Amino acid sequence: MHPLQPSPGTLPREGHLRERHAARCRAAVTRALRKRGYFILTSTSTQSRASALFTSYPLAGLRLSNRIVVSPMCQYSAGQDGAVRPWHAMHYGSCAISGAALVIVEATAVSADGRITPNCLGLYDGAQEAALTKLVADIRTYSTAALGIQLSHAGRKGSIRASWQGGGSLADSEGGWPTVAPSALPLHADWRVPAALDTLGMRRIRDFFVEAAQRADRCGFDLVELHAAHGYLLHSFVSPLSNTRTDAYGGSLDNRMRFPLEVAAAVRDAWPAGKPLGMRINSTDWHPEGLTLDEAVVFGQRLKSIGIDYVTTSAGGAGLERLQMPPLVPGYMVGFAERVRRDTEVAVMAVGLILTPQQADSIVAAGQADLVGLARGVIDNPRWGWHAANALGADARLYPRQYAQARPDRWPGYARIHGDDVAPTPGAGADGTTR
Numbered sequence: 001m002h003p004l005q006p007s008p009g010t011l012p013r014e015g016h017l018r019e020r021h022a023a024r025c026r027a028a029v030t031r032a033l034r035k036r037g038y039f040i041l042t043s044t045s046t047q048s049r050a051s052a053l054f055t056s057y058p059l060a061g062l063r064l065s066n067r068i069v070v071s072p073m074c075q076y077s078a079g080q081d082g083a084v085r086p087w088h089a090m091h092y093g094s095c096a097i098s099g100a101a102l103v104i105v106e107a108t109a110v111s112a113d114g115r116i117t118p119n120c121l122g123l124y125d126g127a128q129e130a131a132l133t134k135l136v137a138d139i140r141t142y143s144t145a146a147l148g149i150q151l152s153h154a155g156r157k158g159s160i161r162a163s164w165q166g167g168g169s170l171a172d173s174e175g176g177w178p179t180v181a182p183s184a185l186p187l188h189a190d191w192r193v194p195a196a197l198d199t200l201g202m203r204r205i206r207d208f209f210v211e212a213a214q215r216a217d218r219c220g221f222d223l224v225e226l227h228a229a230h231g232y233l234l235h236s237f238v239s240p241l242s243n244t245r246t247d248a249y250g251g252s253l254d255n256r257m258r259f260p261l262e263v264a265a266a267v268r269d270a271w272p273a274g275k276p277l278g279m280r281i282n283s284t285d286w287h288p289e290g291l292t293l294d295e296a297v298v299f300g301q302r303l304k305s306i307g308i309d310y311v312t313t314s315a316g317g318a319g320l321e322r323l324q325m326p327p328l329v330p331g332y333m334v335g336f337a338e339r340v341r342r343d344t345e346v347a348v349m350a351v352g353l354i355l356t357p358q359q360a361d362s363i364v365a366a367g368q369a370d371l372v373g374l375a376r377g378v379i380d381n382p383r384w385g386w387h388a389a390n391a392l393g394a395d396a397r398l399y400p401r402q403y404a405q406a407r408p409d410r411w412p413g414y415a416r417i418h419g420d421d422v423a424p425t426p427g428a429g430a431d432g433t434t435r
C-alpha cells in the first residue's frame, strides 16, 4: 500500500469502495503506460526512515548538514608554482555537489620542500593563497558544502614523481629538492636520503604550518586537517620506523609525539577557535615494529587535550617492508575509528573502503565514528550523497537546482537505473514529464 493511503479498515464502506475503484483505475493506467514503455515509480521512500548518516553534526562552531565527507585526495595537478589549476575547479566543484556535507582539499604543502611532487598544491605564498581564495569563493556560489583543507609536509616522501609518471625519487637535475625527516633514513633504498631535522628546522616547519593555516583562514576555508599519517613528516616523527632520534623528539612515545603535538598546538592558537581543527593520524603502521593502535589512542587523547576537534583514523604508508596488511574488506579500518572514539572521546572520521550508503549509515548509527570519509567512492560516483539520501529515504534536498530534473521524484529513469525504491512525485506527471 502506498504510505500516504489511509488503511482500508479506517474508511467507511462507501469510501472503501471508492478507494478500490481508484486503485483499479491506477493499476489500469499503470499497465497502459508500461505497455507504452513508461516506467512508473512505486515506492515507500516517502515514509521518513531515520537515517543516522543524514543527521547534522556540530564540529566546533561548524554545523555539518550530514556525516558524509569527501576525504582529501592528492591530484598532482597544480602548476609548478603550487597553485590550483582548472582541474581543481572541476574536481572540487564536482565534489562540492556530491551531497557530502564537507569536502577536504587534498594534502597541501606548507612549504616548497614539503611538496610530494612538483605538481602538488601549496599554501605558502600569496599567489597560491589568491588562487585558492577564488576557488573557495567560486564553489560557494553554487554549493553549501563546508570546505576544509589538509595541510601537510611530505618529509622524506617529498621530491618524487607522481605515480602516473612512474613514481620514485626525483634527482636535483630533474627538478627534485633536498628532503627532511626526523632521522636520515630513506623510505626506500633507492630514494633520496633525507636530512635529519635539527630543532631550528623543526621550529621553522611548525611556523610554516601556522602561516599556512592563517592563509587557509583568509582563503575562507571552514576547517583545517593536519596530515600526520601515511609516512609524511608529522607521522614520521610518531612512527618508530622512521624516527630513531635520541633527543627529546625520539625514543619514547611521549618524545615521538612531541613535534606533531607542538605543531598542532601552534596551529590551534593561530586557527580561529570556532573553526574545526582536525588531524589525520595513523592507527597502525601495519608493521610489527611500527606504531600501534594503543599508541594511536594515546596520541588521540593528547590531541584532544590540546583542543583538536576530530581525528581521522587512517593507516599505512610507512614503508613496504614486512608489511602486515589485513584483507582489504569493506570498512577494514572502521574498528580503529571505533576504538579511538571510545577511548579518547574525540570526534572521529572513519575512512577506508566505505562503499555503500547502508554501510556508512550503520557506522554512524552504531557509534563507530562521527563522520565517514570517502575518497574513491566519490571519484567513482560524484553523486554518491544524492544516491545515499535516496536509498536511505532521507529528505536531504541535495540536488543543485540546475540538476533537479534528475531527482527520482521527477525522473522515471532514476528508478530504472537505481531500483524502484523511490517516491512518486507530487510535481511530476504520470508519464514522467516534469514541470
Ligand SMILES: Cc1cc2nc3c(=O)[nH]c(=O)nc-3n(C[C@H](O)[C@H](O)[C@H](O)COP(=O)(O)O)c2cc1C
Pocket (backbone or CB within 6 Å): 071, 072, 073, 074, 075, 106, 107, 150, 227, 229, 230, 280, 314, 351, 352, 353, 354, 373, 374, 375, 376, 377
Ligand atoms: C587519488 C587519491 C589521493 C589521495 N590523497 C590523499 C591525501 O591527499 N591526503 C590523505 O590524507 N589521504 C589521501 N588519500 C587517501 C584517502 O583520503 C582515503 O583515506 C583512502 O583512499 C581510503 O578511502 P577510500 O577507500 O574511500 O578511497 C588519497 C586517496 C586517493 C585514492
